[in-house]
Amino acid sequence: xxYSDKVIDHYNNPRNVGQMDKSSDEVGxxxxxxxxxxxxxxxxxxxxxxxxxxxxxxxxxFGCGSAIASSSLATEWxxxxxxxxxxxxxxTDIVKELALPPVKIHCSVLxxxxxxxAIGDWKKKNGVAETAEAVAVAxx
Amino acid sequence: xxxxxxxxxxxxxxxxxxxxTDSALLCPAxxxxxxxxxxxxxxxxxxxxxxxxxxxxxxREFHRLSRRLHPDRFARASAQEQQWSLANTxxxxxxxxxxxxxxxxxxYLLKLTGLKIGEENSxxxxxxxxxxxxxxxxxxxxxxxQLEEMRMNQKMGEDDPTLHRDLTQARTHFExxxxxxxxxxxxxxxxxxxxxxxxxxxxxxxxxALLDRRRYLRNLVRxxxxxxxxxxx
Numbered sequence: 001x002x003y004s005d006k007v008i009d010h011y012n013n014p015r016n017v018g019q020m021d022k023s024s025d026e027v028g029x030x031x032x033x034x035x036x037x038x039x040x041x042x043x044x045x046x047x048x049x050x051x052x053x054x055x056x057x058x059x060x061x062f063g064c065g066s067a068i069a070s071s072s073l074a075t076e077w078x079x080x081x082x083x084x085x086x087x088x089x090x091x092t093d094i095v096k097e098l099a100l101p102p103v104k105i106h107c108s109v110l111x112x113x114x115x116x117x118a119i120g121d122w123k124k125k126n127g128v129a130e131t132a133e134a135v136a137v138a139x140x
Numbered sequence: 141x142x143x144x145x146x147x148x149x150x151x152x153x154x155x156x157x158x159x160x161t162d163s164a165l166l167c168p169a170x171x172x173x174x175x176x177x178x179x180x181x182x183x184x185x186x187x188x189x190x191x192x193x194x195x196x197x198x199x200r201e202f203h204r205l206s207r208r209l210h211p212d213r214f215a216r217a218s219a220q221e222q223q224w225s226l227a228n229t230x231x232x233x234x235x236x237x238x239x240x241x242x243x244x245x246x247x248y249l250l251k252l253t254g255l256k257i258g259e260e261n262s263x264x265x266x267x268x269x270x271x272x273x274x275x276x277x278x279x280x281x282x283x284x285x286q287l288e289e290m291r292m293n294q295k296m297g298e299d300d301p302t303l304h305r306d307l308t309q310a311r312t313h314f315e316x317x318x319x320x321x322x323x324x325x326x327x328x329x330x331x332x333x334x335x336x337x338x339x340x341x342x343x344x345x346x347x348x349a350l351l352d353r354r355r356y357l358r359n360l361v362r363x364x365x366x367x368x369x370x371x372x373x
Contacts, residue, residue, distance in 0.1 A: 033277045035352040038359030040281045062284040113271070 003065055004099035010069035015076050018058040020044045028122025030114040034106055039063030041071050043114035045078060045086075047122055052082045059114070066104040070094050070111035083119055083128075165228045166208060173209065173217075173224045181235035181248060189249060191329035195240055202236040243354070246325060246347055249332075253344055272356060283310050283360060290367050304368070311364045318357045325350050 003011070019042070020027045026046050033040045039062065046056040057075035061068045073094055078086040094100070094108035122128075151162045151174075158169035163179035166172070182189050185201050209232060214225040238244045272280075290303045325347060332343040 031274065031277050031281060033272050033280065033356070035272055035356040038280075038356060038363070040277055040284060042281060060281075060285075062281070062288075 003069075006098050007065055007069040007100070010072040010098070011065040014059075014068055014072040016056075016058050016072065016079075017060060019060060020046055020056065020058050025049075025125050026122075028118040028120070028125065030117025030119075030121060032110055032113045032117055034063075034067075034110050037063060037067075039067045039107070039110060041067060041110055041114045043071055043074060043111075043118045045115075045118045045122060047083060047126075049126070052084070054078045054081055054083065054086055064104075064107065066098070066100055066107040067110060069098055070100075070107045071114060073097060074111040074115055078115060083122070086115055087119060089115060165205065165232070171208070173214065173221050173228060175224055176228045176231065179231065180252060181238050182252075184232055184235040185239070187239075189252065190333045191242075191246060191249060192333050193239065193245070198236070198240055202232065205232055242325075242329075243351070246329060247351060250344055250348055250351075253340075272352060276353065276356065280356060280360060283314075283364070286310070287363055287367050294367075294370065307364055307368055311361060311368070314357050314360050314364070318354065318361065321350050321354045321357065325354075 022029050022044075024046070026049060028045045028047065030043045031040070032043075041059065041061040041063065043059045044057065045054045047053070048055050057078050059071040059075050061071045074089070077089055077093075081089075089112065091105070091108040091112040094111055095105055098108070100108055151160055151164075152158065153160055153167035153170060153172060153174065155172040156167060156170040158167055160167055160169075160174065161183075162175070162177060163183035164174045165176040165179065165184065167174055176184075184205075185198060187193065206229070209225055209229045211222065211225045211229060214222045217225070238248050271277075286303065286306055290300070290307060293300050293303065328343045328346045328350065332340050332347070335343060
């Protein structure tokens with residue numbers, strides 16, 4: 001199976017790899033996984049408490065090229081968005097941007113889950129009322 | 141005729157008109173090869189949908205059916221019979237390979253019951269309960285970080301004995317987790333075999349979660365072994 005140029009680009013030059021202080025109130029951490037491929041994805045966001053804008057995003061993913069590219073792209077997309085705007089990102093947008101083949105769609109779902117989990121974690125820390133969906137994702 | 145994909149409907153042998161089911165590979169009366177199109181893997185062997193089975197008896201039955209269905213025996217039969225013999229032999233092989241392995245047998249049975257497992261359900265935001273538990277994810281993540289560190293050290297030509305020890309310990313730990321999962325799978329399988337519909341559904345969900353967990357653990361053991369096998373310490 002051939003990866004698209006965009007996947008290869010993100011794979012070779014992943015954006016925003018790293019980690020932030022998990023214990024900081026401004027940082028939300030999402031850790032999600034797909035057992036059948038052994039993928040684990042950690043996505044973190046740092047949110048400005050005044051504006052609720054995501055000022056920084058970091059990820060670390062152990063998995064295939066598509067999983068790495070999906071999370072790399074996710075960090076690029078959430079940066080500069082408000083928390084509410086970031087929740088609008090859908091896995092189908094990631095599929096389109098990276099031209100993921102059907103067998104790799106679950107990687108984009110994982111990235112969407114990771115965004116939601118990170119936001120859920122941040123909301124929990126900061127006592128922001130959560131949507132039912134975000135609670136469910138953050139719960140694991 | 142309306143047919144259901146999950147149950148065998150009565151049919152008749154094309155050659156002798158004896159009553160049989162559409163899952164029959166051979167006619168019990170005249171021994172002629174049949175379309176066998178409706179058969180699931182359990183039906184191929186005339187078995188009930190149960191997780192506990194006698195593997196030796198399965199193997200004997202596999203050999204017996206293989207002989208009777210072998211395409212060589214149909215060299216002079218009609219083109220239709222030749223084609224059925226080929227298709228049924230392929231089905232028989234798949235059925236045997238799947239059912240003789242307890243894990244594949246479980247996955248197959250869960251699929252038959254309509255439960256989505258593995259790839260089809262991966263990371264689905266709609267089923268957050270199928271996400272692996274947080275402690276497992278954290279463990280997996282940590283171990284992957286350690287693995288990465290060891291790989292990098294190897295590249296630079298240095299092997300850290302501490303890291304090597306940690307990895308060996310991690311492997312032991314994950315292998316013991318695997319053994320626990322296998323025990324739990326066996327226990328849930330017994331519940332499935334003897335339970336009513338409600339108990340079966342519960343056991344099926346438990347088994348699906350256990351299989352997810354098992355895949356993670358298997359991958360981890362594989363990755364750890366890979367790094368350890370190239371380590372020079």
